[in-house]
Amino acid sequence: MSGEGNGGALPAAPAWFAYRRHGERRLAVIDPRTEEAVCADLGPQDEASLLAMGGLDAEAVQAALRKCPPLDLPAVFDPPVARPSKILCLGKNFAAHAAEFGAQVPEEPMFFAKVADTLVAHGAPVRIPHWLDTRVDHEIELGVVLGFPDPDRRGRKYVRPEHALELVAGYTILNDVTARKMQGTDRDAKKPWLRSKSFDTFCPLGPWVVPRDLLPEVGDLELELRVNGVRRQHSRTSLMVVKVADALAYLSRHTTLRPGDLIAMGTPEGVGPVQHGDLMECRIDRLGCLSNPVVKEVE
Numbered sequence: 001m002s003g004e005g006n007g008g009a010l011p012a013a014p015a016w017f018a019y020r021r022h023g024e025r026r027l028a029v030i031d032p033r034t035e036e037a038v039c040a041d042l043g044p045q046d047e048a049s050l051l052a053m054g055g056l057d058a059e060a061v062q063a064a065l066r067k068c069p070p071l072d073l074p075a076v077f078d079p080p081v082a083r084p085s086k087i088l089c090l091g092k093n094f095a096a097h098a099a100e101f102g103a104q105v106p107e108e109p110m111f112f113a114k115v116a117d118t119l120v121a122h123g124a125p126v127r128i129p130h131w132l133d134t135r136v137d138h139e140i141e142l143g144v145v146l147g148f149p150d151p152d153r154r155g156r157k158y159v160r161p162e163h164a165l166e167l168v169a170g171y172t173i174l175n176d177v178t179a180r181k182m183q184g185t186d187r188d189a190k191k192p193w194l195r196s197k198s199f200d201t202f203c204p205l206g207p208w209v210v211p212r213d214l215l216p217e218v219g220d221l222e223l224e225l226r227v228n229g230v231r232r233q234h235s236r237t238s239l240m241v242v243k244v245a246d247a248l249a250y251l252s253r254h255t256t257l258r259p260g261d262l263i264a265m266g267t268p269e270g271v272g273p274v275q276h277g278d279l280m281e282c283r284i285d286r287l288g289c290l291s292n293p294v295v296k297e298v299e
Helices: 047-052 058-067 095-100 161-167 180-188 244-252
Strands: 015-021 024-031 038-043 087-091 110-114 126-128 140-146 168-175 222-227 230-236 262-264 279-284 288-296
Touching: 015 058, 024 058, 038 058, 110 244, 140 222, 140 244, 140 279, 161 168, 161 244, 168 279, 168 288, 244 262
Parallel strands: 087 262, 126 288
Antiparallel strands: 015 024, 024 038, 087 110, 140 168, 140 262, 222 230, 222 279, 279 288
């Protein structure tokens, strides 16, 4: 997989990210193309405001690398988008994933939501509630970060597919952690999936966001998820049934899309259980690696 450097942990192109310094959330940029990755500090800026100005694009990232104070690669990351207005996820968007649960790809795109409190940073633990004793699964997904000029805060509706990618600020990695047994029980009872998808920390995100204009084509990226070094999931984005532009166009028919919204493009086959002490490593070609340990809460 590309994004070599540090065992594939870094992106293959300049990117932006969030980190913590003395408890303060800050933004920064990274250029991984040199022998040793170069980082620069943007300070305690609000990514939501920057995304609503169409900022954090390739030009802004490269300008920051030239002008902002240098920074060592941080030890503590933060989710690159802290408080999105929504996290929308496509279900059964890989035929083989649908088949492993005895299902078919839906006739039209199927999507569901996760709440913002699910977000957790690269390196931080995914915490399984102390009372949850049933199966919890990993799900690697391509994450889409929306960002576009929106001075009137009106968002976008009824976007045509040929213009949909104009809403994309960049791409990242997302792990749609799921309480699988609970999801199945709720589905069988004809209840929504929200609780099985929305436990705190059940959405690792990041660490890097590569601007769309530095990664204009995401139609055939390799995805891989390993647990304790053993490969569980391995596929390519070319196998997504609904592509990014079509997904955004479809979603915009049902809800207003806003800067900072996160879209998860669905997971391939190979989902499986994780437990206390496991380490999940999600890698997507050119986007680097998202790594999170799993911890069972103590009552």
